Amino acid sequence: MSEGQEQQIASVSSPEPLSAELQEIAGDLTTGGCVRAGRPELLTTPENLLPLLNRLHELPEPYSRLTDLCGVDWGDRVQVVYALCRGYGAEMVLVKVDLPRAQAEVPTVTGLWQLAFWPEREVAEMFGVTFVGHPNCEHLLLPEGFVGYPLLKDYEYDRSNPLLSPDPLREDPDAVLGGPPSEDETGAS
Amino acid sequence: MGLRELEDRLRQLPGNLPRAPEQPLRRWAQTHHEGGLSVAFINVVDKVLDTGRACSTWGLQFGLACCAIEMMAVGASRYDLDRFGVFFRGSPRQADAMLVAGTLTLKMADVLRRLYDQMPEPRYVIAVGNCAISGGRFYHHAYSVVRGVDRVVPVDIYVPGCPPRPESFIDAIRKLHQLMRRESIADTIGHGERQHEDFFRKRELP
Ligand code: SF4
Numbered sequence: 001m002s003e004g005q006e007q008q009i010a011s012v013s014s015p016e017p018l019s020a021e022l023q024e025i026a027g028d029l030t031t032g033g034c035v036r037a038g039r040p041e042l043l044t045t046p047e048n049l050l051p052l053l054n055r056l057h058e059l060p061e062p063y064s065r066l067t068d069l070c071g072v073d074w075g076d077r078v079q080v081v082y083a084l085c086r087g088y089g090a091e092m093v094l095v096k097v098d099l100p101r102a103q104a105e106v107p108t109v110t111g112l113w114q115l116a117f118w119p120e121r122e123v124a125e126m127f128g129v130t131f132v133g134h135p136n137c138e139h140l141l142l143p144e145g146f147v148g149y150p151l152l153k154d155y156e157y158d159r160s161n162p163l164l165s166p167d168p169l170r171e172d173p174d175a176v177l178g179g180p181p182s183e184d185e186t187g188a189s
Numbered sequence: 190m191g192l193r194e195l196e197d198r199l200r201q202l203p204g205n206l207p208r209a210p211e212q213p214l215r216r217w218a219q220t221h222h223e224g225g226l227s228v229a230f231i232n233v234v235d236k237v238l239d240t241g242r243a244c245s246t247w248g249l250q251f252g253l254a255c256c257a258i259e260m261m262a263v264g265a266s267r268y269d270l271d272r273f274g275v276f277f278r279g280s281p282r283q284a285d286a287m288l289v290a291g292t293l294t295l296k297m298a299d300v301l302r303r304l305y306d307q308m309p310e311p312r313y314v315i316a317v318g319n320c321a322i323s324g325g326r327f328y329h330h331a332y333s334v335v336r337g338v339d340r341v342v343p344v345d346i347y348v349p350g351c352p353p354r355p356e357s358f359i360d361a362i363r364k365l366h367q368l369m370r371r372e373s374i375a376d377t378i379g380h381g382e383r384q385h386e387d388f389f390r391k392r393e394l395p
Contacts, residue, residue, distance in 0.1 A: 143295050143296040163298055163340050163341070164331075167328075
């Protein structure tokens with residue numbers, strides 16, 4: 001393992017404080033922040049999300065690219081993560097919003113980045129997050145009429161669906177075939 | 190047909206089986222044409238048709254996941270399915286056999302069934318790979334993978350492997366040809382229904 005990798009792992013396990021620059025830009029709109037693995041992370045609330053993203057978008061050297069938008073289920077809360085990049089490199093900042101599982105609502109960012117149309121649809125169907133103001137939040141990958149949010153940790157698939165149900169022959173072969181073969185059947189006399 | 194209707198249909202099917210056709214053509218030949226000659230004629234027609242069918246099997250390529258890569262390899266020059274008369278077609282209406290290679294998801298199940306329904310009879314299905322047989326590695330927890338193509342369409346030949354070797358793929362094609370050469374035109378009328386009945390009788394076992 002190279003020295004750089006070791007350093008990286010060490011810095012993942014022990015987050016460092018934010019840089020003064022980001023602290024100054026975003027300090028009043030965040031509820032926390034740190035630098036993990038050399039990448040700044042800002043934690044914010046649904047109300048402050050759009051002002052914060054707007055501000056990052058309008059810096060003199062703006063974080064103008066949305067490279068990823070995804071959801072995380074932490075058990076007690078659902079988190080939506082926005083990954084923003086700036087310049088031509090991969091200088092990235094993560095913006096994270098914590099949402100209560102019971103009422104996961106967050107404003108859409110399709111107004112800032114039209115690209116967010118697709119990942120927001122995906123997060124909505126997989127984690128049950130409502131993106132308020134999204135132009136067309138139908139299922140993207142799941143079939144129409146699919147019930148439930150499959151990427152939540154406590155999701156169980158529908159075992160009564162004939163296309164998905166476990167195979168009885170595999171689950172309980174004895175019940176299907178009437179017990180293990182008797183001695184005369186196996187030929188052992 | 191939406192997913193719900195498909196599920197409902199599949200829920201109903203086992204209790205509501207279509208009758209197997211009792212070789213109507215052969216019976217007609219025996220009763221109306223003093224036996225022998227027309228039966229012999231049917232046999233000759235069978236030979237010609239079966240040979241033709243087995244020597245030129247056009248496959249509906251249904252590559253759904255990684256196994257499709259294997260299917261491409263089998264179709265390309267090294268393993269060369271062309272020498273068995275197998276050509277991949279893009280349209281179900283020109284195909285004799287459906288080669289389902291890969292993971293069938295809920296969203297695709299509806300489409301698979303519809304394409305199968307569009308194929309002219311007699312039609313055959315080969316399920317290639319563990320995913321197509323039983324859901325394979327997705328069997329235990331997946332929320333979206335159909336546990337085997339045979340829950341949606343009747344399957345003639347299963348090719349195990351993840352993915353199967355090209356040789357087993359070719360073996361499946363040879364087996365399919367043997368199957369075709371055993372067919373009689375008298376049986377293949379209503380082939381689909383007959384297969385359906387066998388298929389659901391088999392699945393009804395449990
Ligand atoms: S059986 Fe294996 S190789 Fe084939 S589609 Fe499934 S996972 Fe991929």
